[in-house]
Amino acid sequence: MSELDDSNPFGYAPEIWRLFQRAPNAGSFADDVQGVVSAEAGTPAARSVLRLALRFDGDRVVDARFRAYGCPASIAVGAYIAGWAQGRNPQELSLLKAADLRAALEIPEDRAHCALLGEDALRAVLTRYKEQQA
Amino acid sequence: MPIYLDHNATTPLDPRVLNAMLPYLSGPYGNASSVHRYGRAARDAIEAARVQVAALVGAEASEVSFTSGATESNNLAIKGLTEGRAPTRLLYGATEHPAILEAAESRRAHGWGVETIAIDAAGLVDWPAFQTQSSRGPVRVAALMLANNETGVIQDCARAARMVHAAGALFHVDAVQAAGKLPFSFAETGADLMCLSAHKLYGPKGVGALLVKSHVELTTQLHGGGQERGLRGGTENLAAIVGFGAACELAAAEVGQRIARWTELTTRLETGLRALSGITIFGDGSPRLSNTAQFGVAGWEGEALLMALDRKGIAVSSGSACASGTGEPSHVLLGMGWDRDTAFSAIRVSLGVATTDAEIDRFLAVLGDLRLQVAA
Amino acid sequence: MIYLDYAATTPLDERVFEAMLPYLKPDGLHGNPASTHGPGFKARAAVEAARRQVASLIGADASEIIWTSGATESNNLAIKGALEFRGLPKAGKPAHIVTSKTEHKCVLDTCRHLETLGARVTYLKPDADGRVSPEAVMAAITPDTALVSLMWVNNEIGAVNDIERLAPSLRERGVMLHVDAAQAAGKLAIDLAAVPIDLLSLSAHKLYGPKGVGALFVRRKPRARLSPQMHGGGHEQGMRSGTLAPHQVVGMGAACALAAERFEADIAHWSGLRDALWTRLREVPGVLRNGPAEGTRAAPHLLNLSFPGVEGEALRASLGGIAVSSGSACSSATAEPSYVLRALGRDDETANASLRFSFGRKTTLAEIETVARTVIEQVAWLRELSPLPRTW
Structure with a gap:
């Protein structure tokens, strides 16, 4: 029964599985940390909620955190965006679309909504960032 | 060692098939519907078997339901095919297996016209009669077997299919006895469904x-669970499905050599039979399965002969195993127009992949002795 | 595993x-x-x-x-x-x-x-x-x-x-x-x-x-x-x-x-495992037991629990080498929450966050302990990860 490997029993795409298991950048920033912009997407009823917190220094992201409630793919999306955002400016951040997330994490068709969740959360952060700049 | 010459009733498991099944019998593979890894492994095995079964008869895996x-x-x-529809007619061959016969007859209570398709003395469809019958009014489904379980007579299904389709009906083919004994393809038979x-x-x-062509609409008969794409509920019989797949793969690879061997043995058998007096070989002259010979022995009742042979350690049949012991003569032979006495006298010899020349010779010798006893 | x-x-x-x-x-x-x-x-x-x-x-x-x-x-x-x-x-x-x-x-x-x-x-x-x-x-x-x-x-x-x-x-x-x-x-x-x-x-x-x-x-x-x-x-x-x-x-x-022969031993074994697992998992804040808890009203061989505040698929995936079910196997391929738990009056999210543990003749207390520890850890981790307010 060697083909029955104990890791990844449900057959998630490798990158989803890796990010789900390690969940790098999970958490949030302490209240007194400066330059943090955070926003949320999704609903509990749809069984996926992603909260993204990006810490800006000037117009660059210097740190990022996420929290997620949802399936492994939506947790992986949160971890991926938090890692990817570091060092980028709002213009660059706005280029990340659901399709890019799906390609990067090999998210299957029936989980496309997890990638949309990521795009929505990032867009919500950027909207709030612009509001704060204005 | 008993001599088993009843392979059309059932065959022993090929040891290679058993080996393929063993991990799924004794292993921890789960319910194929479970999501966790064991369930996934089970599902993969079922899909691989589906491909093997489809390949034996040149079908698509998606056409196969277990x-x-x-x-x-x-x-x-x-x-x-008939449930929940406005009743029309349903036709089945006079020499079909009891499963078709009784399933078809059960439809009468639901208002269906149920008619048999005439079969001639040679075991073949009476074509002019079938032509007339099929064009006489609407027909939902016509059912014929590709090879008969008792006589081994092979039906020209492609020809029947053209008439059935011309009548706007669907064509169901029982290929139980033909599969593994005769190369054929699902598509070439013209069948819409095949078992x-x-x-x-x-x-x-x-x-x-x-096997069901994609254009055929079928209502489920076993409700619950949605397995087999909703057509047939119930936890999949994993090991058996794996074994079925393995058996089909072996049959596809070996059918040529099996036929060659059976043809030799059957020639030996029938040469021996023809040397005896009072033997009638049914379907003689018709295309037949190379492993099957059904014949009448004048002066004997098939059941008595079967028991006498059994006492000598030789297992044969007087017809279909399903009808054994009912005291009724073979409905197949009656359907071909033989009289009751002749039908009663029938026994069926069906050869297997391991049947030997010596077993055939022993059978002929014992049969010869038994006939002498009667004569005496 | x-x-x-x-x-x-x-x-x-x-x-x-x-x-x-x-x-x-x-x-x-x-x-x-x-x-x-x-x-x-x-x-x-x-x-x-x-x-x-x-x-x-x-x-x-x-x-x-x-x-x-x-x-x-x-x-x-x-x-x-x-x-x-x-x-x-x-x-x-x-x-x-x-x-x-x-x-x-x-x-x-x-x-x-x-x-x-x-x-x-x-x-x-x-x-x-x-x-x-x-x-x-x-x-x-x-x-x-x-x-x-x-x-x-x-x-x-x-x-x-x-x-x-x-x-x-x-x-x-x-x-x-x-x-x-x-x-x-x-x-x-x-x-x-x-x-x-x-x-x-x-x-x-x-x-x-x-x-x-x-x-x-x-x-x-x-x-x-x-x-x-x-x-x-x-x-x-x-x-x-x-x-x-x-x-x-x-x-x-x-x-x-065999079942007749082993009947009493089987039942004692299963219910012992069930009770041991429940004793450990009832420590999880907010955990809900689905089905009766009491002697003759509860089958000996299974335990069904809901863990509010975690998402069911993530919970099952997080258990890695532990094969449990999220309801009857016949419908677990679909993402629908269990109709049985819904009939008990559980809301969709709670029904979804459920695990059915069922025990066999070879299941050991050591395995139960491993499972209990893993479930406790993973539920805590997924709740920690979640942005939702604490409701349990």
């Missing part, structure tokens, strides 16, 4: 398949 | 496998049980011996056991066969069935099918423990009621219905009773000599027997009458045609004999 056996497949075909059984081709008992 | 999904399917017991093997080997015991010659007679003798073993587990007579391809077929045959025999449903002749919302999918699907043919079906809502009381059933009976179909033990939550009390009341009213006992056989005492059930479904692969075989008990006195659902050849007293697979029925017979 069932508990040919009886269920035939019931699913006949009832699944197969594992235990007639060295696979396990308790599993079969119904 | 720790397998705690024995309520979905059990592995074959080694002794069952040994009993089956001679019928799978090419030499000698491969006959068709319907054949009238030596190999056929041997096969039939094996089939009849197995029938006695099954009958003996449930206090029935061997002649009351009909072989089928599994509990799904048994349930289909019982429900459709009983109605069809009485010529129901038919225009102008109303037919009523009483069942519950938490039956196995195949019973519900069969009932829905009969509804399309004109039958009227009452789907009783269970109480908060998941049980349907005899009083609730009796209150639903009408003069047209042709059949009550109620499971003995629920497959998802282990709720045990009081069939012993229900059956005599139905007998008195002259209403036929079918019981799906797929999860009950070997898990609680069944004595059909004492309990007037008319039809009872069994499955082999839930009690260490092979997949692909089951049985339907059909009472002889008074005679429960059925129309066959599978025609051809007249096997099984005309009630179920088709070549029998001796290796399968021999396996089911051996499994039943």
